[in-house]
Amino acid sequence: MKIRDAINEILDELPDEELQKLYWSIRIFHEHYAFNRTLQDKGVVISPLYEDREHIKACWDKAFAHHVPDEIKEAIHYDQYKWHLFSYEQADCLQAEEARAAFDQMVKGDLYVMYQHGPDVFLYEHAKDLVSTDFDAQQDIYVFDREFSWTYVHTHEAMCGPYFATSK
Template sequence: MKMKDALKKKGMFVKKLSNQGKLFRKRWEHEFASALSVSQKKKIYMEQFLWHAFSYEKLPCLQGEQAIQAFEQQIKNDCYLLFEHDERVLQLSKCKHLTSADLSKNTNMYLEDLYVVDEDFTWTYVITHESSCGPYFYRT
């Protein structure tokens, strides 16, 4: 089952935003990694994966089970789901019951990196394709 369909079954409104991935990734980088210099970003290969800001420990974040719990406790009214190497973005409304399990079981975790952000980009939850990295939770 596609993620969009699975989330709709949970009562969420899901809207696909076409060709918005690059724009949303730029905003993610601006909102969450603006404290890092261009040279710091180069050294951690952030052009390959935005989540390197966390795996290289350049930004203080929660990891693993702590990240999952922080995400579960967030008030989630409207959120965006974006992907590292994909132009699709999903806009979610009425997603207060969105869980990490909903995302994990509906994502090809070995191929995709998934970023969840609230509508104001004040927090992010990241599931990576690397089993030894993440998930990560970060709040500005």
């Protein structure tokens, strides 16, 4: 039996309310697949970084939030969303279309990518053809160069971001 036939057999047995729940799970899976496929089609090689991930996250914090006192970080809920640094205007940045344009114009080689609510950090090799719209379906994603000289952030909030900032 083909896998699609087996799946269809299972789906045929489920009531509509269960199918509704399943739809959203499948949709999320499909969006993840489409995102990775887009990157692969552009020649990007994605590798998870297990050993250096905490160090890389700390370097991002040092590069973009070093000047913000801990009391301010607490007040803006930095631990929940690092991008609050930009939405609460605690760091200079470009926003919306200006941020997109700045990211699109950057010369990109290898990039780091992390998500706010995920433990992993990824290395995107051969990322020269990536553009801001590639990240539109992603939530709370931080894209930055290996030198930590700039970052592009796409949030889950339609009225916040995206943001583009350079380190100082």
